[in-house]
Amino acid sequence: MLRAIATVGGWTMVSRVLxxxxxxxxxxxxxxxxxxxxxxxxxxxxxxxxRFFGEGAFNAAFVPAFAATLTRRGPxxxxxxAERMATLMTLWLALLTLLGLLLMPQMMRLLAPGFAGRxxxxxxxxxxTRITFPYLLLICLTxxxxxxxxxxxxxxxxxxxxxxxxxxxxxxxxxLAPVTPTPAHALAWGVxxxxxxxxxxxxxxxxxxxxxxxxxxxxxxxxxxRDVLRKMGPGLVGAGVTQLNLAIDVIIASFLPLGAVSFLYxxxxxxxxxxxxxxxxxxxxxxxxxxKQLSGGQPLQAHRSMNRALEISVALTVPAAFALAVxxxxxxxxxxxxxxxxxxxxRATAAALRVYALGLPAFVLVKVFVPGFFARGDTATPxxxxxxxxxxxxxxxxxxxxxxxxxxVALSTALAAWANTALLAFILWRRGQFHPDRALRRRAPxxxxxxxxxxxxxxxxxxALAPAEGLRGVALxxxxxxxxxxxxxxxxxxxxxxxxxxLLRRLRRR
Numbered sequence: 025m026l027r028a029i030a031t032v033g034g035w036t037m038v039s040r041v042l043x044x045x046x047x048x049x050x051x052x053x054x055x056x057x058x059x060x061x062x063x064x065x066x067x068x069x070x071x072x073x074x075r076f077f078g079e080g081a082f083n084a085a086f087v088p089a090f091a092a093t094l095t096r097r098g099p100x101x102x103x104x105x106a107e108r109m110a111t112l113m114t115l116w117l118a119l120l121t122l123l124g125l126l127l128m129p130q131m132m133r134l135l136a137p138g139f140a141g142r143x144x145x146x147x148x149x150x151x152x153t154r155i156t157f158p159y160l161l162l163i164c165l166t167x168x169x170x171x172x173x174x175x176x177x178x179x180x181x182x183x184x185x186x187x188x189x190x191x192x193x194x195x196x197x198x199x200l201a202p203v204t205p206t207p208a209h210a211l212a213w214g215v216x217x218x219x220x221x222x223x224x225x226x227x228x229x230x231x232x233x234x235x236x237x238x239x240x241x242x243x244x245x246x247x248x249x250r251d252v253l254r255k256m257g258p259g260l261v262g263a264g265v266t267q268l269n270l271a272i273d274v275i276i277a278s279f280l281p282l283g284a285v286s287f288l289y290x291x292x293x294x295x296x297x298x299x300x301x302x303x304x305x306x307x308x309x310x311x312x313x314x315x316k317q318l319s320g321g322q323p324l325q326a327h328r329s330m331n332r333a334l335e336i337s338v339a340l341t342v343p344a345a346f347a348l349a350v351x352x353x354x355x356x357x358x359x360x361x362x363x364x365x366x367x368x369x370x371r372a373t374a375a376a377l378r379v380y381a382l383g384l385p386a387f388v389l390v391k392v393f394v395p396g397f398f399a400r401g402d403t404a405t406p407x408x409x410x411x412x413x414x415x416x417x418x419x420x421x422x423x424x425x426x427x428x429x430x431x432x433v434a435l436s437t438a439l440a441a442w443a444n445t446a447l448l449a450f451i452l453w454r455r456g457q458f459h460p461d462r463a464l465r466r467r468a469p470x471x472x473x474x475x476x477x478x479x480x481x482x483x484x485x486x487x488a489l490a491p492a493e494g495l496r497g498v499a500l501x502x503x504x505x506x507x508x509x510x511x512x513x514x515x516x517x518x519x520x521x522x523x524x525x526x527l528l529r530r531l532r533r534r
Contacts, residue, residue, distance in 0.1 A: 035183035036305060040297045042190035047293050048359055049197055053207045054286075055364025058145045061278075061285040063208040065136045066152035067215065068274055069124075070160040072135075086168070088315035088399055089252045090175040095319055103235055106172045108249045110239035113168055117161040124157045136285075138278030148208070155212035162219030169226040169237050179309065181229030185222040192218040272414070273433050276421045283369065284430040290360060291376035291434065298344035299387050306333050306392055314399035326399070331461045333392050338468050339522055341388045343512045346479035348381035351504065354486060358498045376434040383438025386445040393448040396457060405451060413444045470521035478512040 054060035086109060094102040124131060128150050132139065139146040170182030196214025201207045230237050245253075277284040310333045317326040348355070352374040361370045397406050417440035424432025452458035460468075485504045516522045 035180060035187070036301045037297075038184070039186040039190060040301060042187060042194075043293065044297075044359060046190045046193050046197075047290065048362075049194060050211065051290065051360040051365040051369075052363030053197065053201075055366075055369065057283060057286070057364075058142070059148065059206055059208050060289075061283070062139075062145050062149040063152055063211060064285050064289045065132075065139070065149050065274060065278075066156050066208075066212055069131065069135055069153050070156050070163070070215075086252055087171045087175055088319075088401065090172060091315040092319045094175060095316060099235065102172075102175070103237070105246075105249065105252070106168070106235070106237050107239070107241045108246060109252060110165065110168055110237055111241050112249070112253075113164060114161070114239045117164050121158055121161045124160070125154055128154050128157070135274060136278040137275060138280070148206075152208055152212045155209065156215045159216050159219040162216075162223050165239060166219070166222045166226050168239075169223070169230050172230055172235055172237060173226065173233060176233055176235060178229065178233050181226055183305075185225050188221045188225065189215070189218040192221060272418055272421060273437060276425050276433050277430060280425065280430055280433075283372070284433075287369070287373045287376055287430050288433060290356070290373045291380055294355060294359070294377055295348065295380040295384055295387075298341060298348075298384060302337060302340045302344070302388055306337055306388070309333075310392065310395045314395050318399055327457075327459070328461070330392065330396055330458060331464045334389070334460075335464050335467060337388050337392055338385070339471050339516070341385045342472055343475040343478055343508075345381045345384040346475045347482060347505070347508060348384065349378050350479050350482045351486060351501070352377040352381070354497070354501050354504075358501045372430070375431045379431055379434040379438055382435075383441045386438065386441035389445045390441060390448065393445065393452060393458070396452050397448075400457070406448065409444060409447045409451070412447070413440045416440050416443055467521050470519040471516055474512055474515035474519055474521050477515050478508045481511050482508045 050060070050063075054063065090102055090105060093105050132146065132150050132153065136146075136149060139149055166185060170185065173179070173182045193211055193214040196210045196217065197207060200210035200213055204210045204213070227237060273288065274285065277288055310329065313329055314326050317323075317329065353371065356370045356374050356377065357367075360373070361367060394406050397403065417436050420436035420439055421433060424436055426432070428435065449458065482504060485507060513524065517524050
């Protein structure tokens with residue numbers, strides 16, 4: 025599991041760094057105004073459906089079924105299952121994409137109703153979303169083939185595919201911007217082009233792995249396909265619940281003053297670095313592992329795997345959350361404050377980032393607990409918990425959007441994530457499917473104390489080293505971050521929160 029987490033996390037880190045370069049160009053070019061808000065909504069809509077139909081519901085039902093079929097019946101049966109599901113997904117998503125292109129104004133009134141009061145921005149958002157919407161079909165098929173690769177234990181190609189999204193977005197901004205109506209149009213075309221390349225890349229990787237996937241086979245509802253579809257039902261609702269939380273944030277932000285959508289986007293992008301590198305990596309590695317261990321009659325191994333996944337998540341996420349909260353403004357100034365993105369925009373975004381940082385551990389821990397349900401074929405319980413959290417998120421948004429503006433939207437999301445984490449952990453514990461083992465109970469408090477010590481050092485250094493712009497600001501920020509990293513590692517080692525020597529020995533053996 026550690027090797028898989030390192031593989032996924034490493035490639036995700038490369039993708040996130042390139043994503044920061046892309047967002048730095050977007051911030052300098054678009055800033056946080058009419059065009060930027062319209063583009064971010066255009067990017068959000070296909071991504072909502074992608075997580076709804078692709079990564080969320082589909083992976084929850086398909087990856088455990090694929091892993092179990094591969095273990096029990098062999099690669100030929102597993103490949104047939106993958107191809108039947110790919111055909112059904114292609115037919116369904118092609119229809120959905122066509123409907124979306126035709127009914128885009130109506131969909132935009134649902135997702136960003138606040139734009140209706142600004143006709144020029146509304147029309148631009150509709151036009152841009154029509155360009156990006158085919159990305160939905162392409163990236164959902166990419167998620168399917170990535171699930172096949174993950175089920176085979178081949179994590180690198182699926183984790184590396186998002187790199188093309190960032191590379192092609194930057195290339196489109198440079199190459200197409202001079203010949204498109206706005207730079208946002210160039211970015212939108214880059215998004216769709218990246219979907220084509222990502223799908224082609226994972227199909228090539230699956231073929232090299234000996235599991236070619238043909239998404240155009242004659243569809244047939246075999247027992248295995250019907251089982252996946254049956255389990256996708258609650259999964260669709262569960263994924264829809266999660267995405268509804270994100271949609272609520274966009275809907276609320278569209279009613280707030282101009283720039284709120286952009287502030288939340290930029291803050292979320294920074295928070296997504298640890299969330300993507302740690303949370304997505306742990307969840308991607310943990311789900312097929314738990315599915316294999318449980319289907320192979322190894323419940324104690326599954327229990328140990330979940331505890332180690334939690335330990336890794338705490339060790340990496342808690343210090344990241346403290347660092348983002350303390351260094352929010354210097355980070356945003358170093359990354360984005362240039363061109364059309366000034367100090368006012370940086371401070372507004374930093375306020376949202378600090379709140380997102382408070383919820384960061386919860387966002388990651390949810391990704392650890394949910395596989396505990398999915399690997400056992402239970403896709404219904406996370407749905408019920410998610411529905412409660414959507415109601416909580418909506419209520420908090422309505423209460424906090426007035427006094428706190430866009431920061432209230434971020435705070436509502438963070439609090440709902442903590443409620444989700446607590447409920448999932450409690451249910452697993454009550455069922456006897458999760459119990460913190462001795463190692464986790466001993467190390468987690470020590471890791472938290474080490475992160476707290478690191479945060480105090482970061483605060484002192486950021487105060488002593490006055491913030492600066494340009495390359496000097498980036499250099500000072502790098503010095504502060506390295507000092508914090510060394511302090512956390514030393515404190516965790518001395519307190520017994522982690523054993524770096526044992527970790528290095530394990531990696532050397534690998």
